[in-house]
Amino acid sequence: MNKGLRTFLLMIMVVGALVGLHFLPTLSIGDYELRAVDVLSDVTKPADDKEEPATAMSDPSGTEHQGASHDIAADGCENPADSLCDSIQPNPLAHFLSRLDSTRLKPVRIAYFGDSFIEGDILTSALRELLQQEYGGRGVGWTDIQSSVAGFRTTVLELSQGWNEHNVVGANSSGFDMSAQGISGRYYTPNAGAYIDLRGQKRVYAEHLDTVQRATLYFTPAPGLKLACSVNGETYEPMYEAPDSVSPDTVEAVTVKGKIGRIRVTVDGDGRFYGMALESWRGISLDCFPMRGSVGWHIGTVPENILRQFARLRQYDLIIMHFGLNMASPSVKTYVPYQNRFKQCIELYKRIFPKASFLLVSMNDRDVRGADGQFHTMDGVLQLVEAQRQMAEDEDIAFWNLQKAMGGEGSMARLQQEGKANRDYTHINFRGGEVLGKLFFDFLQEEKRKYDGEMERLKIED
Numbered sequence: 001m002n003k004g005l006r007t008f009l010l011m012i013m014v015v016g017a018l019v020g021l022h023f024l025p026t027l028s029i030g031d032y033e034l035r036a037v038d039v040l041s042d043v044t045k046p047a048d049d050k051e052e053p054a055t056a057m058s059d060p061s062g063t064e065h066q067g068a069s070h071d072i073a074a075d076g077c078e079n080p081a082d083s084l085c086d087s088i089q090p091n092p093l094a095h096f097l098s099r100l101d102s103t104r105l106k107p108v109r110i111a112y113f114g115d116s117f118i119e120g121d122i123l124t125s126a127l128r129e130l131l132q133q134e135y136g137g138r139g140v141g142w143t144d145i146q147s148s149v150a151g152f153r154t155t156v157l158e159l160s161q162g163w164n165e166h167n168v169v170g171a172n173s174s175g176f177d178m179s180a181q182g183i184s185g186r187y188y189t190p191n192a193g194a195y196i197d198l199r200g201q202k203r204v205y206a207e208h209l210d211t212v213q214r215a216t217l218y219f220t221p222a223p224g225l226k227l228a229c230s231v232n233g234e235t236y237e238p239m240y241e242a243p244d245s246v247s248p249d250t251v252e253a254v255t256v257k258g259k260i261g262r263i264r265v266t267v268d269g270d271g272r273f274y275g276m277a278l279e280s281w282r283g284i285s286l287d288c289f290p291m292r293g294s295v296g297w298h299i300g301t302v303p304e305n306i307l308r309q310f311a312r313l314r315q316y317d318l319i320i321m322h323f324g325l326n327m328a329s330p331s332v333k334t335y336v337p338y339q340n341r342f343k344q345c346i347e348l349y350k351r352i353f354p355k356a357s358f359l360l361v362s363m364n365d366r367d368v369r370g371a372d373g374q375f376h377t378m379d380g381v382l383q384l385v386e387a388q389r390q391m392a393e394d395e396d397i398a399f400w401n402l403q404k405a406m407g408g409e410g411s412m413a414r415l416q417q418e419g420k421a422n423r424d425y426t427h428i429n430f431r432g433g434e435v436l437g438k439l440f441f442d443f444l445q446e447e448k449r450k451y452d453g454e455m456e457r458l459k460i461e462d
Contacts, residue, residue, distance in 0.1 A: 092398040096318040096357035097451040103135040103283050109315060110286040111183075113299050114322040117364060119290040120152040122430055126437025128155075128286040129205045131444075137283020139212035145188040145196055145273045154430065155209055156278065157201045162194030163273070168298045169291055178301060182218065182251070182274030183310045184289045185298045190267045196276060199262040213281050215263045216255040218274040218313065221246050225269035227254070232261050239265065251309040277314070287314075295338065296323030300345035307352045316356050319349055322402075324363020324388065325426060330379035335387035339394075346395045358397035362388045364436075365403045365412040367425040375413035375425060377403075398447075405439050 091097070099108045110131075118124050121140070132138065140156045146163040147153065166176045168185040180187050196217075200210040217227070221242035229239040240254045251274070256263060260278070267273075279285040291298055299321070327338055350358065362385040367375040385403050392399035407414060412428075415421035420432035428436060 091447075091451055091454070092396060093318070093357045093359065093447055094451065095355055097448050099317045100135055100448060103137065106282055107137070107279065107285050108135070108283070108317050109141075110284065110318045110320065111289060111316045112286060112320045112322065113289045113296070114291075114320075114361075115294050115296070115325050116290060116292040117325055117427060118288055118322065119292055120149045121155045121288050122428060122433040123436050123440070124286060124288040124433075125155045125204065125430075126434045127440050128284065129208060130437060130441040131284040131286065132205075132208045134441075134445075135284050137280055137285055138208050139200075139277075139279040139285065140209055141279055141285045142184070142275050142277050142287035142289065143198060144184060144186060144275045154204050155201070157199040159197040159199070160195060162191045162267075163188045163196075164191065167291075168301055169293045179303050179306075180220075180272055181302055182272075182306065183302060183314075184275060185291050185294075185302065187272045187274055189272060190270065194267045195264060196273075197262070197264040198276060198278060200260075200278070211259050211261045212278040213259065214255050214257050214279060215260050216253050216277045216279075217265060218251060218253050218276070218310075220248065220251055220272040220274075222248075222270035225267070225271045227265055227267060229256055229263060229265045231256060231258060231263055236266065242269070242271070249305055251306060251313065253313045293326055294323065295327040295342075296321060297341055297345060300341075300348050304348070304352065307348070311352045316353055318357045318359060319353060320359045320361060321346070322361035322363075324381075324384055325366065328363055328366060328378065328380045328384040332380055332383075335384055338384075339387050339391050343391055343395055346391070346397065350395075350397075358395075360388055360392040360395075360397055360399050361440075362399070362401045362403050364426075364428070365406055365408065365410070367410055367413040367416075375410055377409050377412075400440070400443055402436070402440075405443065406436060 096108070096110075102108070112118065112124050112127075114124075121128075128141070143156055143158060146160040146165060147158055148165075166180070166187050166189070168176060168178070168181055170176065177187075198215070200212065202210050217239075221240070223242055223244050223246055225240070225242040227239040227241075228236045230236045239256070240252070263276075263278075265276075277285070277287065323342075327335070346358065346360075349356075363381065366378045366381050368378045370376045381403060385401060389399050389401065403411075406412075412421055412425050415428060415432050415435070416423060416425055418431075419429075420435060421428045
């Protein structure tokens with residue numbers, strides 16, 4: 001038999017075997033279900049493509065399009081997991097929403113804590129830009145002293161060198177001192193010749209990010225520490241000099257004022273450094289605090305005395321907590337231990353920032369390929385989202401169901417098909433960040449509209 005014929009017969013056998021496997025029932029090994037064999041899975045579209053567009057987004061109130069059903073709470077309030085119920089009094093976002101009326105006169109600050117989903121200022125950059133367009137403000141807000149994603153983040157150009165990073169998540173490998181961390185869960189110690197160099201940029205949102213009116217450095221000095229700064233490439237000027245005796249637990253904040261397109265700070269001496277904030281005298285300032293690999297508990301490990309100093313130096317009107325990627329799992333049977341520990345974090349920040357509004361954002365949709373060869377929301381995601389909703393209700397804080405707002409079941413896969421999410425079907429890219437940032441902005445605007453309407457109704461009744 002010649003080689004050509006043998007090759008042809010081998011191909012026939014392989015195709016026949018695959019066709020036969022296609023008709024086998026779904027098999028399971030332990031808790032894992034094997035994917036059904038589909039020889040055409042790479043060239044066929046998911047079955048629901050004809051029924052639903054690539055991005056089935058929700059309206060600002062969180063109600064899905066495509067005829068999705070509404071969630072009804074026991075008290076008859078629609079969509080309790082997606083927007084604030086009118087029956088909840090007082091409105092948990094009331095402080096923040098009321099402050100939006102005064103942004104032309106003074107700054108309104110937002111702290112956004114999250115995991116790798118917001119790393120590099122993804123999502124937060126789009127939300128910040130929309131808020132600054134609507135309510136004023138300039139600048140990227142908080143920037144860590146040195147970032148491992150500096151080349152990835154598009155909202156600021158950072159060229160810092162000479163620093164040792166100490167990170168709460170990498171505590172076992174970096175000589176981390178839990179009592180020394182700042183509000184971001186990090187602190188940095190300088191080597192000889194260390195500096196931080198930040199520049200506004202014109203790649204994205206240039207009208208709000210190219211220049212700022214003030215730059216504030218946050219640090220804990222050691223005796224004899226000297227700082228000098230250069231603004232816009234001009235001659236270096238003395239910025240700060242520590243006295244011979246300083247408290248090892250005192251957080252200092254030194255502000256440089258002017259029209260700042262670039263600032264470079266050089267360090268002569270020792271101390272712990274946390275970050276620098278670039279912002280204006282008024283309008284919205286949104287600080288992005290990502291922590292890769294965290295389930296969110298790390299925010300509760302910042303020492304209270306350090307956190308109180310940041311609360312005094314950097315007062316926040318809205319604190320957003322957005323975690324879940326590192327917690328959701330098909331193998332988790334109950335999220336009660338997670339809830340109990342995370343609620344302790346919320347209560348800590350409520351004590352430290354008593355005037356601030358709090359908003360818990362659910363984890364996003366996360367997809368895996370199922371036994372049918374199609375992508376579906378991973379088991380554990382919806383259970384975690386419900387656990388997060390319950391946490392928010394227990395703690396009397398606001399909640400936004402991001403997983404449902406972005407389209408619910410399989411929505412991350414649809415974003416990936418549009419080039420707006422990564423192939424891990426877990427993280428969005430900057431294009432996806434623009435989509436979700438707009439959804440988030442619309443949610444806040446809808447809550448502002450409802451709040452203003454309620455205030456007007458109360459005035460009329462009075």
